[in-house]
Amino acid sequence: xxxxxxxxxxxxxxxxxxxxxxxxxxxxxxxxxxxxxxxxxxxxxxxxxxxxxxxxxxxxxxxxxxxxxxxxxxxxxxxxxxxxxxxxxxxxxxxxxxxxxxxxxxxxxxxxxxxxxxxxxxxxxxxxxxxxxxxxxxxxxxxxxxxxxxxxxxxxxxxxxxxxxxxxxxxxxxxxxxxxxxxxxxxxxxxxxxxxxxxxxxxxxxxxxxxxxxxxxxxxxxxxxxxxxxxxxxxxxxxxxxxxxxxxxxxxxxxx
Numbered sequence: 001x002x003x004x005x006x007x008x009x010x011x012x013x014x015x016x017x018x019x020x021x022x023x024x025x026x027x028x029x030x031x032x033x034x035x036x037x038x039x040x041x042x043x044x045x046x047x048x049x050x051x052x053x054x055x056x057x058x059x060x061x062x063x064x065x066x067x068x069x070x071x072x073x074x075x076x077x078x079x080x081x082x083x084x085x086x087x088x089x090x091x092x093x094x095x096x097x098x099x100x101x102x103x104x105x106x107x108x109x110x111x112x113x114x115x116x117x118x119x120x121x122x123x124x125x126x127x128x129x130x131x132x133x134x135x136x137x138x139x140x141x142x143x144x145x146x147x148x149x150x151x152x153x154x155x156x157x158x159x160x161x162x163x164x165x166x167x168x169x170x171x172x173x174x175x176x177x178x179x180x181x182x183x184x185x186x187x188x189x190x191x192x193x194x195x196x197x198x199x200x201x202x203x204x205x206x207x208x209x210x211x212x213x214x215x216x217x218x219x220x221x222x223x224x225x226x227x228x229x230x231x232x233x234x235x236x237x238x239x240x241x242x243x244x245x246x247x248x249x250x251x252x253x254x255x256x
Contacts, residue, residue: 001065004072005095006045006079008060011086013126013247017053018060027051027087031062034082038075039068048101048254049108049203054246056127058111059090059253063101099256107171107255109199110208113248114216117192128193129212129248135219137194141175143218144196146229147211148173154235156214158206158243166235168207172199175215197252206243213241 008031016024020032028045035043045064051057068075076092083089098104113128115121116135124130147153147170154166178193196215198208214231217223231240 001067002069003095003097003099004064004066004075005093005099005101006062006064006076006089007091008057008062009088009090010057010060011126012051012053012055012057014086015053017055018047018050030084030087031079034079035064035066037082038078039066039070041066041068046101048105049251051249051251052206052246054126055249055251057251060251061101061105061254061256063095063099101254104256105202105254107199107201108203109197109252109254110203111250111252112196112198112208112212112244113250114194114196114212115192116194121192124193126247129245131216131220133220135194135216136221137175137177137219139221139225140194140196140215140219143225143228144173144175144211144215146226147232151232152235153204153207153232155231155237155240156207156210157204157237158210159237160205163204166204168200168202168204170198170200172197173211208249209244209246210237210240212244212248215241216244217241 015027018027020026020028032043032045043064043066045062048061072092072094076089079089115124115128115130118132120130150169152167157166174197176195178195196212214228218225
């Protein structure tokens with residue numbers, strides 16, 4: 001039995017999330033079915049995180065065990081021939097026997113894209129949260145710095161996926177407006193895309209989306225820059241902003 005590690009990119013738009021669900025199209029089922037056709041085995045994969053419906057990945061990491069003797073590069077090529085066009089295996093490798101996509105991870109990085117143009121971009125709608133109100137990205141960046149460090153992020157956790165502790169360490173939180181040069185795929189967004197990136201040792205359920213929904217209120221001038229720190233201190237999800245829509249969220253990478 002060998003342990004494999006895959007790095008995946010996917011567009012989560014048409015999927016009901018990562019985790020296998022009866023009667024639903026999921027990313028896990030799609031990958032496992034492709035692996036089954038190639039290896040003739042029943043394989044269960046483990047992903048570094050169970051991304052929700054509509055969430056995308058630039059570098060999701062998956063591990064699984066298999067009797068297959070295929071070389072990783074051959075398996076990668078075979079999978080990319082079997083998978084639909086909105087999924088791709090970026091890398092395939094053999095891993096140590098005790099490697100586990102969840103428990104071996106030490107850091108994750110997420111990106112959330114916002115579009116604050118006055119005209120909707122019909123091509124960006126699946127990859128950014130469109131807000132018609134202009135945002136002050138500098139105020140959002142300053143407000144977000146209070147969340148960097150080791151804190152109890154209970155105020156930014158949606159119920160439904162209990163963890164042993166809601167304490168996490170955020171290593172970096174950045175907010176930046178992207179280049180004003182028109183994006184070739186998003187013609188209506190020059191200078192109107194804002195990227196929020198958060199890197200931490202782990203994330204609670206909907207933590208990134210709750211932080212984004214909180215920073216939005218600062219960016220719109222509805223709350224002071226000190227407010228996110230007050231929200232965090234409350235340890236109450238009701239104190240924070242709304243949960244941002246799934247479509248703007250990307251899992252960027254996982255470090256081991």
